[in-house]
Amino acid sequence: MTRLMIMAGSIFLCAALSSCGNSATRNDEQKDTTDSVLSDAGTVDPVALDREKGDTSFVLHAASSGMAEVNLANLALRQSANAEVKAFAEKMIADHGAANKKLQQLAAHHQIVLPESLAEKHKKIYDDLSSRKAAEFDLAYANVMVESHREALALMKTGAESLEHEDLKQYAKQTTPVISKHLEHAQELQRSVR
Template identity: 40%
Template structure:
């Protein structure tokens, strides 16, 4: 009888030990799983942070580097380019001579290309360009639009000569005094085209007198 009781106690102790081991293992397993999941979550958050910075940092850093000169030039170039295209389009219908019509077509083609390049720069830099003429340029356009034939030819070629002299000076100033390298490069490479426009405008002006 005594031996039976001892045997029962031994079995009970053995079962208790096994339960304790199982509980310890489960607890350890749960802790390990939780730590793994938490670590994965932190890892994901850490991975996302640089991506967010990369998505927003590039444009803002370029915009922050723009000087007052850069912004003044970009705005003036955008409005000037728009006016050149609009006036060139008028020349196709309002001009009297074939030479002035041809001058207008060249202005539309070349300034549309330059305008697109400036817009591409602005998109990359995160800079907002003006989308309409200022009051002065709008008045010049409206006055020119009212003219026809020989009167149009004289007025248009006068404007093209005076405006391109002004444009060349502004583009050269940006090329030498600007801060943002891509905008300076755009200004510098556009100067020869503007100088060609001035030369052709002076020829057309002489023929229109």
């Protein structure tokens, strides 16, 4: 059952998230987990993910997602004139910034090297949003926030039930309600900027 939950949640999430771009290995010479669980098409290889037990994959995907949230929020502060969008962006910077710091500590404890730059998928989203202005930006940003928080929520729920290491499970459990609130807020924002 645990394997099935890991595979199902990760397949859903990784359809939207891509590899983190740079080498993410454990210090004990373990192979690059990001490359090993993603197929050439950028989707999850369930057999490889099962082999990795999901913990490293979870950390890498959560780190990539969290980094993207902060970068996109900073962009929103520069691009938007909408007070609601700016308030939402400030909340993303505060909450995801705190979650990212905690995840960095956990990654260091488990000897997982986190990405230093945005994953290709997130870079494309950032570049697309950078080219938009005013109301067009606001709606596109709100749409991205709804989708990214749906994905993050699925990742956290799966992690809370399926991760091997208890500290990572606790991180996922503690982060789940925060992400759920973000999703609700993003959906409200999406409705208000339409």
